[in-house]
Amino acid sequence: MGGGKETPRQKMVGLMYLVLMALLALNVTKAVLDAFVAIEKNLHSGAIAQLDRGDSAILALKQEMNDPNPEKVKKVKYYLTMAEKINALSAARIEEIDKIKIDCMEKMGEIIAPKDKSEEAIVWVPYNKAKDPNRPALLNLMAVQAKDGYDVPMHEIIGEDLAPVTGSGKELWANYIKYRTDLCNTLGTYDVPGGKSYKFKVEAINKYKDNVELEKLVDKMIDKNGTGYNFQEDREVLKEIYIKLTKNEFEEFEGLQMHWIARTFDHSPIVAAMCSLTALQQEILAARATALNHIKGKVSTGEYSFNKVMAIAYGPQIANSNDEVEIGVMMAAFDSDNQPTVTGPGAITVADGRGTLKVKVSGGNEMVLNGTVAIKKKSGEMKTEPWTHTIKIMKPQGTVSLPEMNVLYRGYNNKVEGVASGYDQTILAGNGVTLTKSGTGYIGKPGQGRECSITVSGKNSVTNKTVSLGVFKFRVSNLPPPAVYLGTIATGSSVGRSAVASMTRLFAKYPPEIPLSATFDVSAWEVTVSGAPRSIQGTGATLSAEAQSLLKQAKAGSKISISAKYKGMGYAGNMASIITVQ
Numbered sequence: 001m002g003g004g005k006e007t008p009r010q011k012m013v014g015l016m017y018l019v020l021m022a023l024l025a026l027n028v029t030k031a032v033l034d035a036f037v038a039i040e041k042n043l044h045s046g047a048i049a050q051l052d053r054g055d056s057a058i059l060a061l062k063q064e065m066n067d068p069n070p071e072k073v074k075k076v077k078y079y080l081t082m083a084e085k086i087n088a089l090s091a092a093r094i095e096e097i098d099k100i101k102i103d104c105m106e107k108m109g110e111i112i113a114p115k116d117k118s119e120e121a122i123v124w125v126p127y128n129k130a131k132d133p134n135r136p137a138l139l140n141l142m143a144v145q146a147k148d149g150y151d152v153p154m155h156e157i158i159g160e161d162l163a164p165v166t167g168s169g170k171e172l173w174a175n176y177i178k179y180r181t182d183l184c185n186t187l188g189t190y191d192v193p194g195g196k197s198y199k200f201k202v203e204a205i206n207k208y209k210d211n212v213e214l215e216k217l218v219d220k221m222i223d224k225n226g227t228g229y230n231f232q233e234d235r236e237v238l239k240e241i242y243i244k245l246t247k248n249e250f251e252e253f254e255g256l257q258m259h260w261i262a263r264t265f266d267h268s269p270i271v272a273a274m275c276s277l278t279a280l281q282q283e284i285l286a287a288r289a290t291a292l293n294h295i296k297g298k299v300s301t302g303e304y305s306f307n308k309v310m311a312i313a314y315g316p317q318i319a320n321s322n323d324e325v326e327i328g329v330m331m332a333a334f335d336s337d338n339q340p341t342v343t344g345p346g347a348i349t350v351a352d353g354r355g356t357l358k359v360k361v362s363g364g365n366e367m368v369l370n371g372t373v374a375i376k377k378k379s380g381e382m383k384t385e386p387w388t389h390t391i392k393i394m395k396p397q398g399t400v401s402l403p404e405m406n407v408l409y410r411g412y413n414n415k416v417e418g419v420a421s422g423y424d425q426t427i428l429a430g431n432g433v434t435l436t437k438s439g440t441g442y443i444g445k446p447g448q449g450r451e452c453s454i455t456v457s458g459k460n461s462v463t464n465k466t467v468s469l470g471v472f473k474f475r476v477s478n479l480p481p482p483a484v485y486l487g488t489i490a491t492g493s494s495v496g497r498s499a500v501a502s503m504t505r506l507f508a509k510y511p512p513e514i515p516l517s518a519t520f521d522v523s524a525w526e527v528t529v530s531g532a533p534r535s536i537q538g539t540g541a542t543l544s545a546e547a548q549s550l551l552k553q554a555k556a557g558s559k560i561s562i563s564a565k566y567k568g569m570g571y572a573g574n575m576a577s578i579i580t581v582q
């Protein structure tokens with residue numbers, strides 16, 4: 001259309017194309033603006049949902065005022081005062097933002113008088129400071145005539161130039177940052193009735209590279225409050241609120257360092273500006289709801305009162321290397337103002353919602369403890385439940401081993417005992433040796449091999465789990481032969497004539513240095529006295545009259561030789577003894 005010769009028909013076609021493109025552009029713009037209307041409506045619904053969440057927390061707190069515990073009521077009153085302060089902080093910001101919305105539309109010439117949700121009315125439900133100060137006004141942006149108007153929002157909120165911000169946005173930003181500070185300081189600074197006092201101080205963080213850096217900066221700011229701060233209970237909530245209310249104040253935009261207010265409202269159509277302002281209200285009400293629910297948690301609600309939680313891990317207190325153990329982990333809730341009543345044996349202390357019993361373990365293989373635990377409901381009624389706990393008793397013992405003395409004797413009832421430390425049952429199993437249970441131990445009888453072994457296993461009677469703890473090797477030997485005794489006189493002794501003359505019997509037994517409980521019998525014997533013409537022989541253990549007469553004839557310096565046959569454990573054999581007469 002702009003150059004060259006064109007026929008009237010070509011000019012008409014070109015004009016029609018131009019009109020068509022303009023109409024399409026208008027339709028696109030209208031669709032975009034209508035989309036902002038829908039977005040603002042959804043943001044307002046989200047804000048109301050957060051409002052209701054916070055209101056529910058306050059209602060639950062007020063219901064706690066009916067608790068029969070006067071200490072609890074005192075605590076509730078204190079936290080309700082905190083809640084009212086938070087309410088007031090939020091309401092001031094909601095009112096301020098609603099005022100900016102209405103001022104902008106009025107200066108654009110929009111009719112804002114409410115008309116009971118008529119299609120022509122912009123304000124369907126006005127802001128009501130007296131009755132519901134935290135509820136934003138409900139607007140019908142579809143009724144706005146100049147939805148694409150941006151001059152007024154820019155001028156009113158930003159000011160004459162993009163930098164510095166001089167319009168209502170300057171105060172809006174300052175109050176938004178102050179709200180973050182006041183809310184966090186209020187939530188983190190308090191005196192627990194009858195308990196500790198906490199003080200929290202906020203520092204301004206309005207510049208950060210990304211969310212990772214922001215989290216680090218907030219953590220550092222919280223840490224500056226010192227170890228005395230109530231980290232476990234308040235830290236994560238304060239961190240969450242602070243981060244959600246934090247924005248980069250200045251960022252580069254089209255080559256300029258622009259304030260958040262300028263970046264947000266520069267050439268922003270009125271409906272888009274309303275969306276941004278409603279989004280701020282939603283953020284404020286979300287922070288309010290989080291704070292109020294945290295305060296409610298410091299008191300409790302429901303049939304049973306809980307205001308604190310703690311992590312509890314429980315499991316076996318004794319375990320052996322390479323054991324597989326189970327550890328239970330749970331979150332326990334309790335009311336620091338309503339401690340349970342615990343009964344049971346031993347000394348009992350109650351703190352942090354649980355009773356601790358100290359008892360001395362005694363008895364046989366196990367000790368069964370029982371008692372009751374009771375907690376008071378909000379109605380004043382006591383809820384009582386029985387409890388029981390079984391302790392497997394491990395008998396403390398120590399052992400000393402002599403590896404060189406690891407010998408089992410054939411034909412002998414070898415006494416064998418084992419210790420499986422950390423288990424309430426000890427089990428022995430033999431290879432090359434037969435083990436028979438006897439009392440608390442075993443009787444071991446080895447075979448004909450030169451070696452045997454015994455395996456020690458421990459069993460947990462609660463889990464029925466058996467674990468092998470080691471294999472121990474033993475040499476196998478025949479029983480050593482016994483020594484022959486003339487009465488009480490051992491071989492190699494030097495005794496007087498009267499002692500020798502008084503003995504009438506022979507014994508086959510081990511000397512004291514052999515600590516085996518083996519018994520033997522003398523089956524035959526022969527007695528010789530040096531200088532006597534002949535020896536005397538006999539059977540059984542008792543000396544004959546002739547042999548006793550021979551002993552009485554022994555003179556000083558004589559040697560008495562005794563040889564005897566024995567039988568008993570192990571094998572039968574011969575033994576000998578020489579006694580010197582003094």
